[in-house]
Amino acid sequence: MRGEPTNRLALFASGNGTNVQRICTYFRENKHIRPEVLFCNRTDAFVLQRAQKLELPSVCINRRQLADPDFMRPLLRQYGITHIVLAGFLALIPAYLTTDFPGRILNIHPALLPKFGGKGMYGEHVHKAVVSAGESKSGITVHLVNEEYDRGRILFQAECEISPEDTPATVAEMIHALEQTHFPPVIERWVEGGFSFQ
Ligand code: GAR
Numbered sequence: 001m002r003g004e005p006t007n008r009l010a011l012f013a014s015g016n017g018t019n020v021q022r023i024c025t026y027f028r029e030n031k032h033i034r035p036e037v038l039f040c041n042r043t044d045a046f047v048l049q050r051a052q053k054l055e056l057p058s059v060c061i062n063r064r065q066l067a068d069p070d071f072m073r074p075l076l077r078q079y080g081i082t083h084i085v086l087a088g089f090l091a092l093i094p095a096y097l098t099t100d101f102p103g104r105i106l107n108i109h110p111a112l113l114p115k116f117g118g119k120g121m122y123g124e125h126v127h128k129a130v131v132s133a134g135e136s137k138s139g140i141t142v143h144l145v146n147e148e149y150d151r152g153r154i155l156f157q158a159e160c161e162i163s164p165e166d167t168p169a170t171v172a173e174m175i176h177a178l179e180q181t182h183f184p185p186v187i188e189r190w191v192e193g194g195f196s197f198q
Contacts, residue, residue: 007191008036010081011056012089015123017047019087019108019179024054026184033191036079041066041091069096076100083191086145087183090122095147103198105145106190108183110175112157113141117150127168127175137161138171140178142186155195156186 009027013020024035038051038058051058057079065071073096084097086107098105109117111126116138121129130138139159144152158181160174189195 005030005032005034007033007082008080009033009187009191010037010039010076010079010084011035012039012041012084012086012093013045013047014040014042014090015045015047015088017045017050017088018176019183020047020056021050021054022180023085023087023184023187024056027188030188033188035085036081037075039066039089041089047088063091066091067094069094069100072097073100084145085187088123092119092149093145093147098146103144106155106187107143107145107150107152108179109141109143109150110138110172110179111141112137112139112159113143113150113154117141119149121150124168124172127171130162130171131166131168135162138175140175140182142183142190153197155190156182158182 011020011023020038027033027035035056038056040048040058040060043060048058059075084101084105093105111130116126116129137159139157141154142156143154146152158178160178162171
């Protein structure tokens with residue numbers, strides 16, 4: 001372990017990992033907050049290759065292991081995890097984790113919740129739904145995690161405008177840019193207790 005930061009993040013991801021990469025880069029020089037480990041629920045996810053390059057330890061977990069407190073708790077303890085960040089993690093977080101980490105699990109969603117959230121609403125499915133609905137704006141939502149998909153307290157939202165020419169792909173690009181800009185500083189503020197209700 002490199003020194004002893006007070007706050008240690010576990011990053012949970014399932015896919016490409018652009019958010020994981022940005023978070024790791026953002027906190028590289030931070031002595032108080034450190035991404036400590038990646039939990040990934042897909043063995044073929046590109047985020048695993050990114051983690052290797054970033055020298056971020058990674059653990060592949062299947063559905064059964066995620067659901068099993070006797071599997072997850074010792075691992076989270078081993079890495080001294082204080083906060084969990086879902087960065088494109090597409091499985092439901094089990095209740096024992098929300099109990100163990102009250103107010104300490106954060107998710108990013110690629111739309112303006114409460115619209116376009118819930119089961120099955122992830123990644124490009126969200127952008128397709130937004131474009132099909134003829135929305136004039138979309139954005140990102142960073143929120144606390146409870147036992148229901150996309151229903152926890154909203155901490156932050158940022159918007160982008162959508163024109164009639166936009167496609168799911170162009171919306172995805174705008175959302176991606178918003179995530180890269182805003183997610184790490186929001187994580188930092190949350191960890192430091194900087195939201196008014198904290
Ligand atoms: C991100 O756009 C994130 O908001 C979304 O998955 C993408 C992951 O991209 N999350 C959800 O849809 C959660 N419901 P990444 O793997 O490149 O960071």
